[in-house]
Amino acid sequence: xxxxxxxxxxxxxxxxxxxxxxxxxxxxxxxxxxxxxxxxxxxxxxxxxxxxxxxxxxxxxxxxxxxxxxxxxxxxxxxxxxxxxxxxxxxxxxxxxxxxxxxxxxxxxxxxxxxxxxxxxxxxxxxxxxxxxxxxxxxxxxxxxxxxxxxxxxxxxxxxxxxxxxxxxxxxxxxxxxxxxxxxxxxxxxxxxxxxxxxxxxxxxxxxxxxxxxxxxxxxxxxxxxxxxxxxxxxxxxxxxxxxxxxxxxxx
Numbered sequence: 500x501x502x503x504x505x506x507x508x509x510x511x512x513x514x515x516x517x518x519x520x521x522x523x524x525x526x527x528x529x530x531x532x533x534x535x536x537x538x539x540x541x542x543x544x545x546x547x548x549x550x551x552x553x554x555x556x557x558x559x560x561x562x563x564x565x566x567x568x569x570x571x572x573x574x575x576x577x578x579x580x581x582x583x584x585x586x587x588x589x590x591x592x593x594x595x596x597x598x599x600x601x602x603x604x605x606x607x608x609x610x611x612x613x614x615x616x617x618x619x620x621x622x623x624x625x626x627x628x629x630x631x632x633x634x635x636x637x638x639x640x641x642x643x644x645x646x647x648x649x650x651x652x653x654x655x656x657x658x659x660x661x662x663x664x665x666x667x668x669x670x671x672x673x674x675x676x677x678x679x680x681x682x683x684x685x686x687x688x689x690x691x692x693x694x695x696x697x698x699x700x701x702x703x704x705x706x707x708x709x710x711x712x713x714x715x716x717x718x719x720x721x722x723x724x725x726x727x728x729x730x731x732x733x734x735x736x737x738x739x740x741x742x743x744x745x746x747x748x749x750x751x
Contacts, residue, residue, distance in 0.1 A: 504532040507566065524555045531563075535570065545577045560586055581621050585609060593617050615728050618658045623684075625701045627657045627674075627694075629727075636727070638694075644672035644721045654730040659722035661689060662704040667719040675719040676701060692718055 505511050508528040518526060527547055534542060544563075548556040564587055567574050578584050584591050585605040593600045593608060593616075601608060601617050612618040619626065630637045632652050636645040645657075667673045676692030679700060683689070688705045703720055 500536060501532075504536060507535075507569070508532045509562070522555075523551050524559055527551070527559065528562075531566070535572070539572065542572045542574045543577070544574060546579070547576075548578075548580075548583070556580075556583070563587065585621070591621075593620060595620075612658075612726070615656060615658065618726060623661050623702065624658050625661065625703075626699070627701070629655055629657045631655055638674060642672050643674050645725065647727070656728045656730060657722070657725055658728070659725040661702045662687075663722055663724035664703045664720045665723050666706070667721055669719065673719050673721045674701070675717060677717055690718060 502511075502514075505514060508531060510525060510528055510532070513521065513525070518529075521529065530547070531544075547563075548559055551559070560583060576584070576587055585608070588605060590602065591605055591608045592602050595616050601613050603611075608617065608621055612621060615626075618624050627638060629643075630653070631647040631650050632642075634647050634649065635642045636647050636655075636657065637643065638657075647655075674694065676694040678690050679693045680691035681688065682691075684704070687707075689702055690705060692701045692703065694701055703718065
């Protein structure tokens with residue numbers, strides 16, 4: 500059984516090594532082999548890669564998914580790494596302060612978060628305080644080109660992902676900010692924008708055709724996919740969820 504497990508976790512030939520002679524990733528593989536030795540009905544992995552560097556974590560994630568598919572063990576994987584959860588899991592359970600916020604597939608959790616906490620916790624997101632007035636969404640003193648349907652006037656919070664934006668030439672009904680930082684994220688160019696006053700910086704992803712441009716002093720943009728939550732609590736259902744690049748879009 501030990502020989503079979505060492506082969507399964509790709510450590511054949513290292514049977515006589517002591518723990519100090521193994522790397523961190525190899526020690527984690529040994530720990531997994533020991534857990535599987537008793538043929539458990541459920542395998543619980545609590546932050547198994549927490550002490551490893553980013554590249555080793557990525558390699559072990561792929562390997563762990565292959566092990567799971569080969570053995571068929573039901574596996575509960577506990578992690579604070581959102582990327583890890585989205586890559587590994589068939590179903591994700593997002594928890595906050597001991598309570599379940601949302602359960603769903605990785606795509607459901609990422610594309611349709613049901614609370615501000617889930618939206619802010621899973622993946623990158625931007626959050627803006629806005630106002631609903633006469634069926635339009637306003638930021639500070641102007642409408643931003645998004646419709647609020649028939650919702651009553653009042654304060655709300657707008658969430659959107661950095662990649663869910665379109666750049667606007669000029670700014671007749673949109674958001675605009677000064678570029679304060681530029682960085683690469685997973686091969687794409689991201690800009691950090693200062694929208695003024697007391698707002699937190701907003702991050703947007705540049706489309707490939709604009710990424711090489713050096714004229715990035717002030718950017719005008721509009722969210723193309725977004726979610727609106729009424730002010731008043733983390734648990735409230737979303738007010739509006741929409742793909743709305745133009746004023747005519749109504750949301751759902």
